[in-house]
Amino acid sequence: MKCSGCLKIITKEDYVVCTSKFCSRTLHTNCSNARNLTSQQKEVWVCPDCQASTRKSGDNANTPIRSNENVTHRKKTIATTCQDTQSSPNHEVIAEIRSLRQDMINMQSDLNKRFDDLLSRFGECEARIKSLEQKEKKNDQLKAQVAQLQSQLNKQTHNALRSEIEILGLTETPRENPYHLALMTANKIGLKLEEHDLDYVSRTGTLNNGKPGGMQLPRPLVVSFTRRSKRDELLKEAKTRRNLDSQEIVGPGPQRRVFVNERLTYETRHLFRVARNWTREHGYKFCWVRNGSVYIRKREGREGSPPIAIQDIRDLEKLSGIHSANEAKEDHH
Numbered sequence: 001m002k003c004s005g006c007l008k009i010i011t012k013e014d015y016v017v018c019t020s021k022f023c024s025r026t027l028h029t030n031c032s033n034a035r036n037l038t039s040q041q042k043e044v045w046v047c048p049d050c051q052a053s054t055r056k057s058g059d060n061a062n063t064p065i066r067s068n069e070n071v072t073h074r075k076k077t078i079a080t081t082c083q084d085t086q087s088s089p090n091h092e093v094i095a096e097i098r099s100l101r102q103d104m105i106n107m108q109s110d111l112n113k114r115f116d117d118l119l120s121r122f123g124e125c126e127a128r129i130k131s132l133e134q135k136e137k138k139n140d141q142l143k144a145q146v147a148q149l150q151s152q153l154n155k156q157t158h159n160a161l162r163s164e165i166e167i168l169g170l171t172e173t174p175r176e177n178p179y180h181l182a183l184m185t186a187n188k189i190g191l192k193l194e195e196h197d198l199d200y201v202s203r204t205g206t207l208n209n210g211k212p213g214g215m216q217l218p219r220p221l222v223v224s225f226t227r228r229s230k231r232d233e234l235l236k237e238a239k240t241r242r243n244l245d246s247q248e249i250v251g252p253g254p255q256r257r258v259f260v261n262e263r264l265t266y267e268t269r270h271l272f273r274v275a276r277n278w279t280r281e282h283g284y285k286f287c288w289v290r291n292g293s294v295y296i297r298k299r300e301g302r303e304g305s306p307p308i309a310i311q312d313i314r315d316l317e318k319l320s321g322i323h324s325a326n327e328a329k330e331d332h333h
Contacts, residue, residue: 004047005031016042020050150267157265158292163199163231164224164263169256171246172218178202182223184249185258189237199224218246218256222263235260262289271310278316 003010004025016034018025025047029035034045167185178201186193203219225231238244238260246256264272268289275294279287286297286307298305310316 001026003028003031016045018047018050019044020046023047023050025049154265154267158268161263161265162292163226163228164222165231165234166261166263167221167223167258168261169246169258170218170221171250171253171256172203173250173253176250178221181221181249185221185244185260186234186237188244188248189234189241189260191234191237193230193234197226197230199226235262262292264289264292268292268294271312274313275310275316278320282320 001010002008003015005027008028010026010028014029015026016029016032016037018027023046027034027047032045032047034042037045167182170181170185179195179198182198182201183193183195201221201223204222205219207219223231225234244258244260246258247253249258272287272289272294275296276287279285279296284296284298285300286295288295294310295307296310297307308315308319
């Protein structure tokens with residue numbers, strides 16, 4: 001059944017029924033303003049409309065039953081109250097939704113902050129990477145400049161040594177005369193030199209290499225010429241006399257083979273040593289130095305391979321790659 005006041009279905013026992021003979025209206029206790037009535041009063045309760053129609057005289061303002069005016073006014077107010085009562089679960093749902101919405105807003109704000117932090121860190125990392133790339137590029141440029149300067153310095157040093165030779169294998173004695181040794185070596189080779197052809201002559205390197213007695217290797221004898229032509233002439237004659245012995249020049253002592261070579265820079269000497277080892281490993285027969293440049297050759301004679309100039313170790317690495325490729329082709333066939 002429905003409440004005659006708020007027109008909502010009555011679901012509870014808290015209601016009153018009009019006891020008028022011609023009326024059977026049913027209202028919520030709140031809608032009838034009968035909340036404070038006793039059980040006996042509710043049993044004889046008459047709705048305001050019935051009371052208004054049967055009332056003939058007298059003031060009923062103090063009666064617990066509302067007047068006709070009040071009924072109309074109270075219906076609206078109590079209906080609103082009843083609606084609020086019925087909609088209280090909705091308020092809870094709405095409040096919960098609002099709470100969840102606020103939580104999502106807070107979460108989104110936190111995620112945005114973290115995302116901004118990640119972007120900031122990513123930007124810092126990107127800036128560092130760019131800085132490192134620039135430094136690496138600059139380092140490559142500096143390495144290229146250093147290599148170029150080393151090459152220039154090596155050439156300048158080589159030019160300064162173009163009038164010098166090294167005599168290796170001459171036994172070293174305490175009271176030796178370096179000029180006499182140089183002139184004697186040239187004489188044994190077959191070239192007549194005068195003392196005025198020599199600029200200076202001296203031993204170079206460490207005096208003792210730690211080997212006892214006769215096992216101690218003699219230091220190289222460096223000879224500087226006043227004219228480069230005399231130096232080149234001596235080197236040319238030395239190639240025809242390859243069996244020169246130290247005893248022929250110094251006298252009694254350890255028997256050692258004497259070599260006359262160009263004076264080389266440290267870089268060229270190191271490259272020459274590496275090239276000689278490389279030629280032995282790869283079947284090349286010749287490795288020599290001429291005018292400060294290193295050359296290798298696989299075979300001799302007209303049908304032999306042409307000389308190959310070795311400027312640096314990278315040239316040997318390239319040749320190693322070519323040999324590896326050729327060997328792979330031969331294995332494939």
